[in-house]
Amino acid sequence: DSVYLCSEFKNSMKTGSLVPLLSTSTLFLLNLQESVAFTSFKTVTKSVPPSYCDLPQLSFSSTSLFAKQKKKGGGAKKKQKDQKKSGFAWASSFALKPFESSSLRELASFVCASFEGRTGKPLSEELKGTPDLPKALWNAPVACVVVVNGAEKEQEGISAANSIVQYANIAALETFGFQPDQFDQLISSKDPESGEWKTPQNDVAKGLNFPSSMNGDNIYQSDYKKKVLRADPDISIKNAHRWRLEKSSLIGGKFVTESIGVAYAWNSWLEGEDTLCRPGGFREVKMDTAELEQKIKTQGEAIRELKEVQGFGNKDKQVVDAVQELLRMKALLEEVTSSSQ
Numbered sequence: 141d142s143v144y145l146c147s148e149f150k151n152s153m154k155t156g157s158l159v160p161l162l163s164t165s166t167l168f169l170l171n172l173q174e175s176v177a178f179t180s181f182k183t184v185t186k187s188v189p190p191s192y193c194d195l196p197q198l199s200f201s202s203t204s205l206f207a208k209q210k211k212k213g214g215g216a217k218k219k220q221k222d223q224k225k226s227g228f229a230w231a232s233s234f235a236l237k238p239f240e241s242s243s244l245r246e247l248a249s250f251v252c253a254s255f256e257g258r259t260g261k262p263l264s265e266e267l268k269g270t271p272d273l274p275k276a277l278w279n280a281p282v283a284c285v286v287v288v289n290g291a292e293k294e295q296e297g298i299s300a301a302n303s304i305v306q307y308a309n310i311a312a313l314e315t316f317g318f319q320p321d322q323f324d325q326l327i328s329s330k331d332p333e334s335g336e337w338k339t340p341q342n343d344v345a346k347g348l349n350f351p352s353s354m355n356g357d358n359i360y361q362s363d364y365k366k367k368v369l370r371a372d373p374d375i376s377i378k379n380a381h382r383w384r385l386e387k388s389s390l391i392g393g394k395f396v397t398e399s400i401g402v403a404y405a406w407n408s409w410l411e412g413e414d415t416l417c418r419p420g421g422f423r424e425v426k427m428d429t430a431e432l433e434q435k436i437k438t439q440g441e442a443i444r445e446l447k448e449v450q451g452f453g454n455k456d457k458q459v460v461d462a463v464q465e466l467l468r469m470k471a472l473l474e475e476v477t478s479s480s481q
Contacts, residue, residue: 208218227368238307247307248274249387251286251403258360258383263405281410281416281419283311286385287350288401290328290337303352304328307403307461315375315409316344352401357455359384363466364404373412380406414472432473439466 226260238244251274255263262268268269270276277284286307296353308327310320318345328339339345349368354361360383369375408418414427443462446452 141206160271174223204415236324237278238327239275239311244307245274247286248277251307252277252388254385255381255383255405257402259305259381263381278295278309280309281311282405282407283315284309284399284403284405285312285350286403287352289352290339303348303350303351304337305345314419314421315349315377315406315417318344343371344369350402350404353399354382354384359386373415376410377406378408378410380404404459425472427472427476429473429476432476436466436469436473439469458463 145219217305224292239248252263252267263277263284264280266280267273267276283308285305287303288306290302290304305326305328308323313320313323315328323343325340326345328337328345330337330365347369349366349370360381362381364380364382365376365378366380367374367376382402382404385403386397388397388401389397390396394418406415408428411417411423414425416424418424439462443459444465446459446462447454450458454460
């Protein structure tokens with residue numbers, strides 16, 4: 141009976157010769173197909189309820205097996221392949237800044253050296269003794285662009301040069317309204333495989349007017365002035381430098397000079413006819429207040445003529461454009477007046 145069993149168990153505990161009095165066995169029969177594999181185990185602990193005597197609680201462990209169907213390995217491989225593709229796509233779309241690209245670094249150094257060779261002085265005082273000349277030119281307070289002949293287009297038997305910008309620094313980008321990280325909106329790049337130029341497709345890049353060659357024996361020109369962009373407002377450069385970029389190489393025992401393009405540099409530019417700009421956001425209105433007041437009066441009379449004589453209404457394009465110009469000149473007069481006080 142239970143009292144006898146408890147007594148025997150206590151005696152065996154004291155003598156150290158514990159004989160298992162209880163045993164359990166469990167038989168698991170699993171009928172698994174070839175596509176099933178054992179993937180995890182779970183241990184379940186059960187406690188024996190207290191008996192009539194003071195027995196220590198015994199615990200029994202039984203193991204449960206869980207079957208999980210195998211996954212085909214193609215999904216993981218495909219996902220990994222897609223990740224690699226996206227990584228390659230990201231790397232190919234990553235663009236180096238002009239002072240980081242090896243080819244443009246070489247071009248920037250060559251531009252500085254050629255200018256000093258033509259004039260005997262550096263392009264900017266900030267370039268003297270710098271350990272990183274390409275980066276110094278990128279940040280210099282002087283605008284600099286390099287224009288090359290990207291292609292030859294035959295038009296009715298006449299060869300017309302297609303000028304494109306191969307290099308531009310921060311000050312040059314500012315001249316045309318671009319931020320430093322928008323250099324790819326102005327600078328063209330050449331495809332290494334096809335050799336074709338990839339040019340920005342925006343109005344500024346398409347409207348630039350920088351000749352890619354210099355006629356005759358003229359290899360350097362100072363006090364250069366030109367309207368380099370026709371827009372609203374127009375952009376003009378004055379007191380600028382331009383010089384021919386040439387490289388000499390030994391071919392067949394003779395030195396041959398090859399024209400690379402033309403470099404341009406300027407310290408200031410003109411927006412429209414009355415706003416002088418400099419790198420770093422400096423703007424100065426170059427107009428006499430009396431002259432500006434007279435222009436405002438003349439513009440007002442022109443608007444009255446459009447409406448009273450020619451019969452245009454307030455919503456007609458002629459009147460709208462004339463009013464916008466009048467408002468621009470009034471704002472300019474206010475700016476001139478406030479800056480002179």
